[in-house]
Amino acid sequence: MSVQSRVGGRCRRLGIVLLVLLAVALLRWGFQALADEPEIALEMGGTYEDLRERSTANFSQLIPGRVWFGIPKTDARLRFIDPQYGFVTPLARFFTVGFDDNRINGIRMSPQIEPLLLDDVLKVVLDLQDQWRRSGWVVIWPKDDPPFADTPEWRAQLQDVNKGGTTYWQAGDKYQVLLRVHLFNDYKRPDEERYMITLNLGKPWLPTHTEPPVLAR
Numbered sequence: 001m002s003v004q005s006r007v008g009g010r011c012r013r014l015g016i017v018l019l020v021l022l023a024v025a026l027l028r029w030g031f032q033a034l035a036d037e038p039e040i041a042l043e044m045g046g047t048y049e050d051l052r053e054r055s056t057a058n059f060s061q062l063i064p065g066r067v068w069f070g071i072p073k074t075d076a077r078l079r080f081i082d083p084q085y086g087f088v089t090p091l092a093r094f095f096t097v098g099f100d101d102n103r104i105n106g107i108r109m110s111p112q113i114e115p116l117l118l119d120d121v122l123k124v125v126l127d128l129q130d131q132w133r134r135s136g137w138v139v140i141w142p143k144d145d146p147p148f149a150d151t152p153e154w155r156a157q158l159q160d161v162n163k164g165g166t167t168y169w170q171a172g173d174k175y176q177v178l179l180r181v182h183l184f185n186d187y188k189r190p191d192e193e194r195y196m197i198t199l200n201l202g203k204p205w206l207p208t209h210t211e212p213p214v215l216a217r
Contacts, residue, residue, distance in 0.1 A: 075092065116196075139169055147169075177200065
């Protein structure tokens, strides 16, 4: 084997090693970035004390004996805890958790820290829907309120200030979630179309879809 061949082989092996090390570093950076994000970790029906123990973001003080809403004291993502139906959102600025005494009974949030462009808002809602679909959530009114999709029809509907879009999902007999997208008048960027997402999560409060009965002729 010539010297040139041996040198070339060593360079190729070195290149492969460097690529592997780079991939590992990028993965570790990605996981660390997620770990560093403040989060509120909770389960429906869980306690205020459990939320405080599991979360890395500071949270409102308990108001015992009342129906009340608490908020994180910083932008935070939601980590919804359930063995089958759990999911994670992006960082949110508007984020409220409902309590009855010290028991969690609902969540209302916008999983974003600013109004988003249409491409970005679709990335968020499609990722949430993918998480739900993989873990067994189902759309409860697929004909009237189908899931969001990146299609020309959906884009046109979302760009219509009088329409927007809403879809409803259910996890077994445990939870329901409303996901809504609508145009937002962003005074900071008056020449751009920006959008807001609303996510409401709680125990089932809506009937699931049923086909209308066939009337006898």
